[in-house]
Amino acid sequence: MPYAQTKEQAHELIDRMAPSQVSAVVGLLETMLDPVSRAIANAPIDDEPESEDERRAVAESKAWLAQHPGQTISHAKMMAEFGLAADDLKS
16 A cells, blocks of 8 residues: 555544544554654563572662651652653653
8 A cells, every 4th residue: 555545544543543542542653753662662571580689679678668658759759859740751
């Protein structure tokens, strides 16, 4: 099928979609066009075994969190402290 026809068909299909489907397609298209997202999506699964140092670091962080409830900061709050919003991460 020629490019112009394919593009027109894509537009027609999008016009028939529910809003939630359009949103999903937009996300997919953005991922396909963004080289970093595409690289991450195509990256092999990290199947490297966890080292003893990594296990120890995770255990220490979990112990700290258990001893200091409520002393964590959310990602959104941290971003706000730097004057950033979630949309800023896209650019």
